Amino acid sequence: MSLTAFTARRARTLRLAAAGLTAVAALTLTACNSSEGTGTKTEGKSDASTSAPADQTSDSSGSGSSNGSGGSNGSGGSNGSNGSGGSDATSGAKKGGDAQQSGASKGGSNSSDNSEQEIGPCDINKLTIGVKSVQRPVNYMVLEVNNHAGVDCNMLGFPRLKFGADAQAATPVYEDSKPQAVVTLAPGETAYAGIRTSSADGSGQNGYKATSLEVFLEGSDDSKSVELPGGSVYIDSSAQVTYWQSDLANALD
Incomplete structure (x- = not known):
């Protein structure tokens, strides 16, 4: 074999080897990128999954604001609008009205009795x-x-x-x-x-x-x-x- 032929064959072998290494490197890179993409997607799903409860928690908190202890229907609101203070005030007003009505009724009854008592025997x-x-x-x-x-x-x-x-x-x-x-x-x-x-x-x-x-x-x-x-x-x-x-x-x- 001549030197020229040998040199050409070796160069071809090296090109084939280089091409093979390039292919392997490409496959490896693709695999890495695919793995990283999957990881990113998985991480994204994880974030989405984490985000969803956060939103739900936010909604729950919002519901809690509406119905919770400080909300309009919660214990605070109940105490404010329908609680013991309002109930006692209403009860007190009612008792006062009943007492006044009872007093007026008794007064009227006494007035009637007094009116009858004022009728004395004829002179x-x-x-x-x-x-x-x-x-x-x-x-x-x-x-x-x-x-x-x-x-x-x-x-x-x-x-x-x-x-x-x-x-x-x-x-x-x-x-x-x-x-x-x-x-x-x-x-x-x-x-x-x-x-x-x-x-x-x-x-x-x-x-x-x-x-x-x-x-x-x-x-x-x-x-x-x-x-x-x-x-x-x-x-x-x-x-x-x-x-x-x-x-x-x-x-x-």
């Missing part, structure tokens, strides 16, 4: 008193009193009647005539009491002719003399008087 000196005969029932009269005191008054019980100067006791009351309530007279109103003077069948005893009538009211020693119809009336042991009535018909029933 015989402030009453116009008269007596008159009636056709039915027979042997009956009716006693009428009219209030001119200017204020309401109560006609208590029944009138105490003393017929004639020699009468030993007041005329007995007819118990069945007792009304359900005391008769109250407003100014100008009239109350009535029926008087049976004697028995219709003549069964009464100890009869006498009375020429005067003195009227007393229950609970008072004051009296008024009343003129009798015709100047006199026959009285016997069956004489009776009714309780005060607000209606004439009840007085003669």
Whole structure:
């Protein structure tokens, strides 16, 4: 083999070797770059994965701000808007209102009671008193009193009647005539009491002719003399008087 041929062959061998080394180096570099790219991508995924919880945490924190201890619906907000302070204030206001209402109610009740208590018994000196005969029932009269005191008054019980100067006791009351309530007279109103003077069948005893009538009211020693119809009336042991009535018909029933 000539030197020239040998030299050419060696040069070719060296070129092939160099080309092979170049290829190997390229493959190695590619592999390294591929590994680094994968690593970068993996790192990127890791960052993304880490970033996602961070965002969620941020959202959670945001939710916590809305609903947490310092938020509008949290314990702080609850204490501020609906907590014990507001509740106590509302409760206090309610109790105050109830107490005021109760006081007003009691005051009204007391006023009503006082108003009723102010109605006292009628004063015989402030009453116009008269007596008159009636056709039915027979042997009956009716006693009428009219209030001119200017204020309401109560006609208590029944009138105490003393017929004639020699009468030993007041005329007995007819118990069945007792009304359900005391008769109250407003100014100008009239109350009535029926008087049976004697028995219709003549069964009464100890009869006498009375020429005067003195009227007393229950609970008072004051009296008024009343003129009798015709100047006199026959009285016997069956004489009776009714309780005060607000209606004439009840007085003669």
